[in-house]
Amino acid sequence: MNKWSRKTIPRRQWVKALRKLEKGPGLSIEDIAVPEIGPHDCLIEIDRAAICGTDLHIYEWDPWSAGRIKPPVTTGHEFMGRIVELGKEVTHLPKGMRVTAEGHIICGYCKYCRTGNGHVCENVKIIGVDREGAFTRYLSMPAANIWPIHEKIDDKYGSIFDPLGNAVHSVRAQDIAGKNVLITGAGSIGLFSIPVAKAFGATKVIVVEPVELKRKLAYECGADLCIDPSSSDAKDQVLQESNGIGPEILIEMSGNQHALRFGLEVLQNGGEAALLGIPSRPVELDVNRLIIFKSITIRGINGRLMFKTWYDSEQFLLKHASEIDPILTHTFPITEFEQGFQLLKDGKAGKISLTLEDFHE
Numbered sequence: 001m002n003k004w005s006r007k008t009i010p011r012r013q014w015v016k017a018l019r020k021l022e023k024g025p026g027l028s029i030e031d032i033a034v035p036e037i038g039p040h041d042c043l044i045e046i047d048r049a050a051i052c053g054t055d056l057h058i059y060e061w062d063p064w065s066a067g068r069i070k071p072p073v074t075t076g077h078e079f080m081g082r083i084v085e086l087g088k089e090v091t092h093l094p095k096g097m098r099v100t101a102e103g104h105i106i107c108g109y110c111k112y113c114r115t116g117n118g119h120v121c122e123n124v125k126i127i128g129v130d131r132e133g134a135f136t137r138y139l140s141m142p143a144a145n146i147w148p149i150h151e152k153i154d155d156k157y158g159s160i161f162d163p164l165g166n167a168v169h170s171v172r173a174q175d176i177a178g179k180n181v182l183i184t185g186a187g188s189i190g191l192f193s194i195p196v197a198k199a200f201g202a203t204k205v206i207v208v209e210p211v212e213l214k215r216k217l218a219y220e221c222g223a224d225l226c227i228d229p230s231s232s233d234a235k236d237q238v239l240q241e242s243n244g245i246g247p248e249i250l251i252e253m254s255g256n257q258h259a260l261r262f263g264l265e266v267l268q269n270g271g272e273a274a275l276l277g278i279p280s281r282p283v284e285l286d287v288n289r290l291i292i293f294k295s296i297t298i299r300g301i302n303g304r305l306m307f308k309t310w311y312d313s314e315q316f317l318l319k320h321a322s323e324i325d326p327i328l329t330h331t332f333p334i335t336e337f338e339q340g341f342q343l344l345k346d347g348k349a350g351k352i353s354l355t356l357e358d359f360h361e
């Protein structure tokens with residue numbers, strides 16, 4: 001035993017974890033060993049987690065996850081908990097502190113890391129995807145990734161810093177103050193983007209979303225107009241709501257090629273588009289008409305800025321947390337995870353949280 005690891009959590013015990021055991025659909029609850037921690041790591045006892053679209057892809061074993069995931073692996077990357085053990089070299093964090101963490105673990109030595117662009121690190125490892133995730137009792141995380149949860153921020157928001165951060169990063173990637181913003185796709189990150197855009201100064205937020213429940217949630221989050229893309233006058237409705245010439249900003253959250261084309265179509269000349277939604281296959285675009293001659297700027301959005309986005313998200317939550325309450329539609333014990341995944345799959349939920357108490361015994 002290394003002399004620095006004065007262990008407080010007995011390593012001989014087994015704990016439960018929600019894992020992908022084999023290549024193929026589904027997840028199962030399995031016993032795993034308590035993880036070891038290195039000198040620069042923290043051991044976190046997880047209290048709450050949340051289900052992400054990424055977890056649903058892994059659950060369903062879509063082509064993306066089949067190419068990326070190497071079972072067996074514990075899933076989950078959105079979480080909050082408390083520090084229960086510290087590596088020997090970790091001096092800036094106390095045991096017992098409520099924390100969440102940036103789930104992208106970066107190398108620190110590639111060009112991107114060394115120029116302050118760790119969010120596009122070429123050697124990134126994502127928890128719950130490339131290494132052990134958070135749907136379990138104990139998680140080992142590098143201390144550099146830990147984000148202390150402000151004492152005025154409730155546990156239920158503590159577990160959603162990751163997807164909220166995606167929304168904050170997408171909204172903050174361009175100057176949106178005083179501008180009209182179109183959001184295509186009202187999944188939970190699209191929904192988070194509504195109050196975030198308002199908080200950072202957007203004039204109007206227009207949402208395009210085919211699912212009625214999600215349009216309803218979007219209104220509850222402060223959207224000015226929600227449009228069903230299948231209605232024949234969808235484009236006219238957007239133009240009418242944005243001075244006849246369309247919004248200045250598009251935030252594409254659906255990954256749907258029709259939504260992307262629709263968004264670029266209605267964007268005003270000189271507009272800017274932030275793309276976070278991930279299309280399942282290559283998209284065909286009329287680049288001349290939709291981008292070049294309109295002088296559109298397009299940005300890909302990946303992860304969260306480390307850690308500027310986290311500071312922005314904290315500021316947002318301190319003042320506006322209650323505005324995202326309509327999005328937090330369900331909470332289940334982790335043992336009832338199937339129910340959560342099913343609701344998400346059916347488009348019948350906003351953000352689904354899981355409590356980990358069942359795994360604490």
Ligand SMILES: [Zn+2]
Nearest residue numbers: 052078162163
């Ligand atoms: Zn996520």
Ligand SMILES: [Zn+2]
Nearest residue numbers: 107110113121
């Ligand atoms: Zn790197």
